[in-house]
Amino acid sequence: MIEALFAAVLGGLLLLGLHRKVIARVQQRPGPPVWQEVLHTLKFSFKSTWVPETASPGLFVGIVLVAIGIWTAALAVVLAGGSILIIFGVYMLHKIVEHGFGLSSGSPYGKFGAVRSVISAASEIPLFVSVAAIAVFTGSLAISDIVAYQAVNGPLLIIAPPAAFAMYLVILSKMPFSPFAIVEGKELVSGYKTEHFGVWRAGLEVANAIKTSVLLGLFLLLFLGPLSPFAFVVAIVILLVSLSFVCAVTPMLAPFDSVTIQALVTVVMLGYLVLLGVIP
């Protein structure tokens, strides 16, 4: 587990660095080196750290540990082939973590980032629809069962493409610089993470790295099935580059538009569930 955790952190940071690099190249900028996020995290780890005078100290510090804890638990669930309902829960709890980050500091920028994180909760509904569609086809929500189902019947990406699209949208909404990343809008400085710096920020970067690894890896397991380690790495890079391309060519939406689009996708996905017979 320790090795997997280390790989998820390092891999996630490199993927986030690659994400920035691809966005920059699409926009005809040189961009930072791919290992920039690793350097960022190391830099924050050794910067001087304190808790702002206006912050709620317990929550300000505790929420960093919660962020790392929930994504480490999600990684453990993925490795154990456990229920995707738990991952779904962790994904939704990440909203509460963003909420906690923003509110605990007392900063107005953090506060509005936190408020936006709750507003953007609409992004989670397509994930639930995706989970329901997977359950219809595989008859199970255990990741190990879903992977085994695909080994026999072929990838769910072909069997249930709308579910894959919904999950893709969910992952896109969690990527930095995405059209749905309203919690980190530049008009809010850095949104919910504005006041977290030093070791606290390094902890947040680590949590985001694990989150990226878990979500991208989970998408491949759920929709492509069993892959060799080499094919897994190639597929995760292709998936990331596709996400980066969308982020590079799409401006950040206004909060209202972001929620509206995600709500519309949810309506379409509910129609898909009606077609599948989940909703009578």
Added chain:
Amino acid sequence: MSSLGGAPWYILEFGDELVYFTPYTTTLLILALVFTVLALVSRPERQVEALFGTDAIYAKDTTVDQMRFRRFMAIACGCASMGAVVTGDLFNFTLFVALVGITNVGIVAAVKNRHVQNAAFQYGLVALTATVPLFAGAGIVAATTGTLSIVALASGTVPQAPFFARALLCLGVVGEGMAPFYAAKAEMFRAPGAPYVIMCSLSSLLIFLRVAEVVMVI
């Protein structure tokens, strides 16, 4: 599909009522516990705001009385959330969900600010109304299947709960957990008290997550 959240690790029996700990319900329980402890040990932040029309800024303070009441409500809310996520009885689930709704109103309504009180009043109306579909859903399940035990309903030995009843349950839970969605108006964030406001959001999220499991298995 009787084990959405994994096979139960431990089942605690109170007569014919069960409290069961699957990987899923245990994860939710631990999270409720962690945030309840955070609400217990954290002091509220001091929100910094700009004075409109000037370049002055000021930090808001929280009175001790207000802090104590909101902390009590947040802890009660955490306990209700813990009950809602582990209970194996549908009626107990609806009771815990209703308690989450009441405590959420309490957390918001304790602030003596016109805008926050307005938000609490509107939320209270929604939470109050939502008890009708919530308990109606549980009632219809009991009438059509003869049991309120989630474990018995999930086992397939009794008829499946009607879709209408499950939809009413979902509607009731959404109404009781509506508080965080008032964030769109930002009124409940005018007052400092992050550890307590977060408990509103967390408890709502936990009951949404639990009802998702419940309606899929019953």
